[in-house]
Amino acid sequence: MSTRDEFFSHIEKGYTTKGDFITMGAAMLDGEAVTDAYVKIPLKTLNRHGLIAGATGTGKTKTLQVLAENLSEKGIPVLLMDLKGDLSGIAQPSPGHPKIDERHQKIGLPFEAKGFPVEILSLSEQDGVKLRATVSEFGPTLLSRILDLTVTQEGIVAVVFKYCDDNKLPLLDLKDFKKVLQYATGEGKKEFAKDYGRISTSSTGTILRKIIELEQQGADLFFGEKSFEVDDLTRIDKNGKGYINIIRLTDIQDRPKLFSTFMLSLLAEIYSTFPEQGDSDSPELILFIDEAHLIFKEASKALLDQIEGIVKLIRSKGIGLYFVTQNPTDVPNEVLAQLGLKVQHALRAFTARDRKAIKLTAENYPESPYYNTKEVLTSLGIGEALISALDEKGRPTPLAATLLRAPMSRMDVLTDSELKTAIKSSKLVKKYGEVIDRESAYEILNEKIEKAEKAAEKEKAKPKSKSSRRRSTRQNPVIKVLTSATFIRGVLGVLKKVLR
Numbered sequence: 001m002s003t004r005d006e007f008f009s010h011i012e013k014g015y016t017t018k019g020d021f022i023t024m025g026a027a028m029l030d031g032e033a034v035t036d037a038y039v040k041i042p043l044k045t046l047n048r049h050g051l052i053a054g055a056t057g058t059g060k061t062k063t064l065q066v067l068a069e070n071l072s073e074k075g076i077p078v079l080l081m082d083l084k085g086d087l088s089g090i091a092q093p094s095p096g097h098p099k100i101d102e103r104h105q106k107i108g109l110p111f112e113a114k115g116f117p118v119e120i121l122s123l124s125e126q127d128g129v130k131l132r133a134t135v136s137e138f139g140p141t142l143l144s145r146i147l148d149l150t151v152t153q154e155g156i157v158a159v160v161f162k163y164c165d166d167n168k169l170p171l172l173d174l175k176d177f178k179k180v181l182q183y184a185t186g187e188g189k190k191e192f193a194k195d196y197g198r199i200s201t202s203s204t205g206t207i208l209r210k211i212i213e214l215e216q217q218g219a220d221l222f223f224g225e226k227s228f229e230v231d232d233l234t235r236i237d238k239n240g241k242g243y244i245n246i247i248r249l250t251d252i253q254d255r256p257k258l259f260s261t262f263m264l265s266l267l268a269e270i271y272s273t274f275p276e277q278g279d280s281d282s283p284e285l286i287l288f289i290d291e292a293h294l295i296f297k298e299a300s301k302a303l304l305d306q307i308e309g310i311v312k313l314i315r316s317k318g319i320g321l322y323f324v325t326q327n328p329t330d331v332p333n334e335v336l337a338q339l340g341l342k343v344q345h346a347l348r349a350f351t352a353r354d355r356k357a358i359k360l361t362a363e364n365y366p367e368s369p370y371y372n373t374k375e376v377l378t379s380l381g382i383g384e385a386l387i388s389a390l391d392e393k394g395r396p397t398p399l400a401a402t403l404l405r406a407p408m409s410r411m412d413v414l415t416d417s418e419l420k421t422a423i424k425s426s427k428l429v430k431k432y433g434e435v436i437d438r439e440s441a442y443e444i445l446n447e448k449i450e451k452a453e454k455a456a457e458k459e460k461a462k463p464k465s466k467s468s469r470r471r472s473t474r475q476n477p478v479i480k481v482l483t484s485a486t487f488i489r490g491v492l493g494v495l496k497k498v499l500r
């Protein structure tokens, strides 16, 4: 048997699946694609998370596009975090290209051009379905993690939430939360101290400062109503294709705090909403996070622990998380260790640091008699990647340098008018479009304070009763002096002298 035939059966055997799967492309030997040696990912293991990494321009985003459209085709909904704004083209069919035909011929797959059902979402002023969450839904724990609070400060946040719960004060936006914090050390100090213990002004001051910092990153746009129902992410269109939900995040690059706030809230919400899946044949929803280093950048240890915990737990709900980033070292080791699918595009060896990263990356892949992993990592072409997945039993598949298929949809973005049409025809845009500002903690407390002030003024304005007059006489400084012990002693002394 020739090496090529041996390699073919090695790949065929390693990538055989009982259930349904997605074809990524064909495995390569000595830099050439081996036609029909398909690299297939079982749907069953897609909830085991993944990583798409590689130097700039090597094809990461197109790999994400390929995965997303093939998932949609299998009826699996997808959520894409589009940080560069280059994914909207997925709604339109590819115009095709001779190079694409050539690529597909080498792989042994016919090329089909098609568009996919897309929903455009937004976290900010941009058009699209508005994604929001209320502070109550966010909860005290996440809020404390995001604000990077100390244990004492976290305790205060918990008390504030409890107070609002007990007193039916809805915490919708950050304005509500700030108001309650100020109330707790201001007008409502006594009320708070009685039932919840004293709260220090210096602690609330720090918390307030941190909230303002978060607001400066645009978080005030995110917190509020109408809050997004994550079930809306799992829609299937009338042809059985999963919706591809694209969150446009082009204006969030310099606001990492807002991005991690949103990500955590979304993951926590998904985790609490989706039912336990058990051992399912296909995932419920797949999330792709492009430019993922942004959520790990500036994240505190507590926040990282939180992310790590969610990544671990969310799998059992049938949710797969895929991180897309230039260097695998951008992702913390604890998270990296939980990723089942690895698609590694070419890495560049410019500096000593690059070479170290390449060595580390190579060590994280299973060994293969057909490849020198370190060399392959630097010699892969555009749209080629080293793949290692999990088979249906959860074992790593053979390492495969893969010539990846091309996206069926457009690799370029939608035009402005195409984007407008997509947004206009969306049902969800209407559902989440209206801004609701119902009465919440801010208004209720302001009313309460106003009432208390009015009552105090009324009290002042009342004609003085006898008892209050008596009280006020006692307050009179002249009487005070006349009745003071020293004065009486003095008078007694003078009397004694006179009588003698």
Ligand SMILES: Nc1ncnc2c1ncn2[C@@H]1O[C@H](COP(=O)(O)OP(=O)(O)OP(=O)(O)O)[C@@H](O)[C@H]1O
Pocket (backbone or CB within 6 Å): 054, 055, 056, 057, 058, 059, 060, 061, 062, 063, 066, 382, 383, 384, 404, 405, 406, 407, 411
């Ligand atoms: N699977 C593929 N099929 C066909 N062409 C591809 C494929 N992958 C990449 N390309 C080509 O390579 C170009 C760059 O790919 P892509 O935008 O995915 O790179 P990237 O790694 O995401 O880059 P960046 O780090 O700058 O975001 C594409 O515009 C496309 O022309």
Ligand SMILES: [Mg+2]
Pocket (backbone or CB within 6 Å): 060, 061, 062, 084
């Ligand atoms: Mg990209």
